[in-house]
Amino acid sequence: MATMATATSSYNRMKEVKEFDESKIGVKGLSDSGITSIPRFFIQPPETLYDLKSSSTLTNIPIIDLADVSSSALRPKIVEQVKDAARTWGFFQVINHGVPVSVLEETINAIKAFHDQPHEVKAKFYKREEGQGVMYASNNDLYRAKAAAWHDSLQAWMGVRKAKVEDIPEICRKEVVAWDKSATEVAETVMELLSEGLGLEAGKFKELTFSDQRAFVGHCYPYCPQPELTVGITPHSDPGVVTVLSQNHVPGLQVKHGEEWVDVKPVPGGLIVNVGDFLQIISNGEYQSVQHRVLANSCKEARISIVIFYNLNKWKGDGYYGPLPELLSPEKPAIYRNFTMQEFHDNFYSKAIDNKSLIQKLEIQN
Ligand SMILES: O=C(O)CCC(=O)C(=O)O
Numbered sequence: 001m002a003t004m005a006t007a008t009s010s011y012n013r014m015k016e017v018k019e020f021d022e023s024k025i026g027v028k029g030l031s032d033s034g035i036t037s038i039p040r041f042f043i044q045p046p047e048t049l050y051d052l053k054s055s056s057t058l059t060n061i062p063i064i065d066l067a068d069v070s071s072s073a074l075r076p077k078i079v080e081q082v083k084d085a086a087r088t089w090g091f092f093q094v095i096n097h098g099v100p101v102s103v104l105e106e107t108i109n110a111i112k113a114f115h116d117q118p119h120e121v122k123a124k125f126y127k128r129e130e131g132q133g134v135m136y137a138s139n140n141d142l143y144r145a146k147a148a149a150w151h152d153s154l155q156a157w158m159g160v161r162k163a164k165v166e167d168i169p170e171i172c173r174k175e176v177v178a179w180d181k182s183a184t185e186v187a188e189t190v191m192e193l194l195s196e197g198l199g200l201e202a203g204k205f206k207e208l209t210f211s212d213q214r215a216f217v218g219h220c221y222p223y224c225p226q227p228e229l230t231v232g233i234t235p236h237s238d239p240g241v242v243t244v245l246s247q248n249h250v251p252g253l254q255v256k257h258g259e260e261w262v263d264v265k266p267v268p269g270g271l272i273v274n275v276g277d278f279l280q281i282i283s284n285g286e287y288q289s290v291q292h293r294v295l296a297n298s299c300k301e302a303r304i305s306i307v308i309f310y311n312l313n314k315w316k317g318d319g320y321y322g323p324l325p326e327l328l329s330p331e332k333p334a335i336y337r338n339f340t341m342q343e344f345h346d347n348f349y350s351k352a353i354d355n356k357s358l359i360q361k362l363e364i365q366n
């Protein structure tokens, strides 16, 4: 017994985490080395592990066809669909969005090619730099999270304070730049529809600079030998306004719908859009920022996803953010208090990604 107690207490979690980080090998490197069990600091707590499974329902998140978005006769129906999806699911897929399938495939392939490089090659990009530039690392919140998750990511800031293009690894540079442009066009169309869904002018969110500060992330979820003990990404909601995502055919993404986790089944050529915390707050709770997670990958082939997170750059006004005044009335008073960008960032960067607390902190208690 005494030996066991010593063995347990001598486990120095932080030391192992640091050694892993400093090795710059990533989970891809661990996976490629042929390990059959995962390092202990990846083992998730029981509250995360107890319900890890594919969903039992055949439900899929709503699929919205944008083909007729410019038709004044058909647009109102699309606005209704987008509004309904953002209120009830917080997640939807759009098809006929105008981005050629080849652009999606090329970007996914380029990100896969980046992660497939030998780790000595990727090591020179490995660093932790928050809120700017280009960063490649395993788990952005490695030092803050209770347990690490089974993914590595390449991140590049785009928009107003963008990374230097030449800092983006050459193997995927052209594709990342092209995808940013295409995805942002889709995001602008969707934000117009979401704005109209709130009874606001189509250009309202553009005016609020919703897409001016954005982050590209190319995730890699390699094969995990013990998928029942960890996750690909822990349950979380996205902090920004809106997220646009595309994935390869390897499954894993799930969305919380009521009490259930629902698999997001990729639709060929489709793009996944989800509402972030910021949009939930400024829409005064009309649109939902929903929890989602990725299961640890049990397929031999890596799961790849390409994501752009859209964030406001500035606010025309006094530097405070909160429910849009246009949406408030005596019947619909603000359910969130105003906050500063500093508060928003402090909340995001001081915690693991799995917190929902900014929304909870801002709720006005009656
Ligand atoms: O890889 C995915 O499908 C989801 C990634 C995600 O939720 C995130 O990066 O916030």
Ligand SMILES: [Fe+2]
Binding pocket: 236, 237, 238, 292
């Ligand atoms: Fe997310």
